Amino acid sequence: MNGDDERIALFLDYENLAIGAREGLGVAPFDIGPVADALAERGRVVARRAYADWSSFDEDRRLLAKAQVELIDIPQRLGGSRKNAADIKMAVDAIELAYERGFITTFAIGTGDSDFTPLVHKLRALDKRVIGIGVQSSTSALLPPACDEFLFYDRLPGVEPSAEPRRGRGRARQPATPPAPPVLAPPAPADEVLPVEEAATSTRPDSDVGTLVARTLAGLQRHTDGPVLASRLKRAILRKDPTFDEADHGFRGFGELLRNLESRHVVELVEGIAKGDPQVTFPEDGSADDDAFRLLVDVVAGLQAPGAGPQLSGLKDQLRKRVPDFSEKRHGFNSFLSFTRAAQARGLVTMDWDDGAGDYRLRVPA
Template identity: 25%
Template sequence: MPEDLAIFIDWENIYISTVTEYNAKPNVSAILEKAREFGRIVSATAYADWTDGDFRNAPPTLYSNGIAPRYISARYFPGGKSSKRRTNSIDVMLAVECSDFLHNHPQVGTYVLVTGDGDFIPLVNLLRSQGKTVVVIGVSEAASYHLIESADHFISYASLLEEERAAKARDREKKKQFDPFKELVRAVEALKKGNKARVLGQVKQQMIVQLGSFDEREAGFKKFKDFVVEAERRGLVNTVDQDMELQVYLPGEKLPEQGGRPEDDGDKHDREEESEERDIEREGLDLYEDLTPYELKTICERVDDLGERASMVEIVGSIRELDERGELELSEEEIEEVVEALLEAGYLEKVRAKPYGAALSSMNFYRLNKDLKEVKNILKSAA
C-alpha cells in the first residue's frame, strides 16, 4: 500500500519562478502527477494572497485539482508596494500549518514542498528529524542551493515539463503504430467475452483501457459514433439501436430485433443520414433532442455530485472528465453548448458566494436546480 503524502505549495514562489523562467503558469497537473510517485495524496494546500494580481485567477484551477487554496494577506513594510518589501507572513503560515499537520497526522510519511525559498530549510530539517521523507519541487534556476541539499529529493520543475513532453511524444508514436479499427474490434470482442454492455461509451472506455488513451479526432473523426459507423461501413462491426443506446456487435452475431423486426443496413444508414441533416439544420443544442436520456441523466448526476457550490470551471471539467472516461461522446464545443443549454433551461442555478472565508468579494458559483420539475424527474429516473 502506498505511503500517505501531504503537499504544501508556496504558490507565490512557484508562480513567479515559472513565469520568470519559462513564461508560463505552474502546471498543477504535472506537479500532482510527480507527487503521486512518492505516495497517496491525502492533503494538498496552496498558500498565497489570492487577491493579489494574477493570483486571483488560480483558486478555481486549484479547486478542480483537489488543492485547497489558503488565503494569507500579504502585507508590506512602510513605504508602499513600490518598494516590493513584503512581509513573510505567507511563508510563516505555511511552516506553522505544516508543523501542526506533522503532529496531528503521524501516519503521513512523506511531505512535498513546492517552493524554492531557502527560508523553508528549518521546516525541512524539522520534518526529517521526525523521520519524514521530504521532497522539494521547484524551479532549479531560482531555488536555494541549500534548500536543494537539505531535502531528501529535489525535483526540478523543468524535468516535469520534459517528462510531460516525452510522454506526449510516446503517445503520438504509439498511436502511429496501431490500427484504430483493429483496436475497436478487439474492444468489442473483450466486452463480448466479459458479457458486458457494448454501448458506445463502454466500447470507447475499453479502447482507452487497451491503449492508455484514445481520441477519435486523431483518427480523423469528429465523434466516436462517426468512427464506429465507418468501421461498420468497412464490415468490421454492426450497430443496433437498443434501449435508447447504440450497441456494437461483431459480424456474424445475431442482432436483437427492433420494433418487431431486425433493422437492416439500409435502415441504419438512412437513420444516420437523417441525424446528420438535423445536425446541419440545428442552430442550438436541445437537451432532449440532442442528448440521450442516459447522457442527460449522467450530466445532471455529475453536476449534482459537485454540491451546492461549484465554479463554471469545475462544471465544465467534470463533464469533460465524463467524456474522457468514455461515459459521454461530446466534443469540446458540444460540452460548452451543453452547459449553455443547462443555463438557459434553468437547470443550473446561480449562487453568489465568497470562494474562501477571507476573500474580499463574492464570485458566481452554480448548483443543480433540484427544485425544477424537469430536474426532479431526471434524478428520480436515475434512482
C-alpha cells in the first residue's frame, strides 16, 4: 500500500440519498457507481457501510451488495423513530472507527441532513478529513461548509438526471439549499444513460482503454495537487476497476500502454523524479482536442437554423454519425455537457437555456 494514498471510510445515510435522488433527480434505484469512482480518484476506500431499513429497499440492497457495501439494517419499530435510530447508529460507528482505525485518514459521509454536522465537526477535531456527499435539492445549507470537501451527487460524472423525477414514500428532508438553476443539471442526452446493472458497481470495464486512462487522469488532475505519476495513475485505475490488466489490451506493461496512448495524442509523458515512473499529463499542443472541437462546430453549424440552434440532447448522436467512435471521455471530459462547455469557454459555440424545450441550444457565433 502506498503511503501517499488517502484511506477512506464511506458511510451512507442511504434513505436520505436514495429518496433525494429519486425525488430530486428521478434516479431510482440509487447508483453508487459515480460515488465510488469519485472516491477512487481521491484514495483507497477501506470501509463501505450503508444504513437503512432494508425492507424498504429490496432492489437497492442487491445492487449495493454487488458494490461490496456492508449493509447495516435499522428495522422500523413501533413507537420508535427509525430516522433517529439510523442517524445515531451511523454517528456512533463513525466515531468508533475513527478511534479504532488510526490509519483511516478520510471519512466520506453520504447525507444531506444537517443533523450530521456535529459528527463532521468531531471527525475534523480528530484530525480526519471529511468529504460530504449529498443530492443538492435535499442537502441542508449547514452541511457543506462544515466539510473539507462536498460532492453534490447531481454533478458527479455518470449521474444522469431523469426528465421527470419520481415521487414516493420515505422520510422527507427540508432542503435549505434551493435547487440549482437549470444550468447545473440539464436533461442528459439519452445516449449517455447507463443501464442500472452496469451503473450499480464501481468496477465497470471500459471498452476503450484510452477513455479509461484519460477519464481517470482528468479526475486526478482536478482533485490532487502536483504532478500525476504513472504509478499513481495506475493505482487509481485499479481502484475503479480491480480487474484492469494492460495485458488484456495487448500491452506487456503499463508503461508500454502509456507510450502507445502518447503516440495517439491521448496523453503526454514527461520524465519524472524516479526512473521508469514518468509524469502523465494531457498533450499541450491539443491537436486531438482541436479535431474534436472542430467536429462539434461543424455539426452545430450544419444543424442550426435562423434564430434556433440544435438542442444538446441528441447532439452527440449527430457527431457519431460523422465519427462513429467519438467519445468526449477520450479527451478527459467526464460528460458531453462538460465537453460542450469547454467549447463554449473557447468561444467556439454559445449555449443558451431554452425553457420551452427544457434543454440547451447551441449555436456557432457569427
